[in-house]
Amino acid sequence: MLAGKRILLQNSRFLHNFGEPPIRRPNKAPPAASKDGPRINDDIRNAQIQLIDQTGDNKGVVETVVAIRMAQEVGMDLVEISPNTSPPVCKIMDYGKYKYSAQKKAAEARKRQKTVEIKEIKLRPMIDDHDYDVKMRAMQRFFEEGDKVKITLRYRGREMAHQEIGTKLLDKIKTDVAELAKVEQDARFEGRQVVMVLAPR
Known part of the structure; x- marks a missing residue:
């Protein structure tokens, strides 16, 4: 009798589990990582493209495989420059140089957006040649890096009686950095020190 109850209980569990919907597990492969930059050569999906050759001439609609072969014959790449048109516009070019140029333009744009800081360089009128070279490399x-430089020339004791030495030093600095910087604030006294501000060109 007890054995019969066990069989009925097991059968009821089996029927209960059998009646439930099966648990579905995702079986999708992860999407392929998107590639940075434009599609080039065999990555171009369309069978036909609007072709611009390496000289800038519009060659009209061309089979993609033919355009890739034309690019290979001149040692260049076929680059998709306007993917949203129909057919997409592609150009024969040196993709390595194109990518380098794009990175350089982006770096210049970031440089223009950089917050300009004012760095201070402290000098003495009787600075020796080695220290002067170190200060110039820092400037x-x-x-x-796009920053301005505030030059602070400090006089001590009897040095105030020989201000012409400091004036000559500041003139030398302006000459030495003329290709890199311009004077934003000319030299002026602030107590026992002279301050001059230079800005990058």
């Missing part, structure tokens, strides 16, 4: 780096 050059600041100008190349």
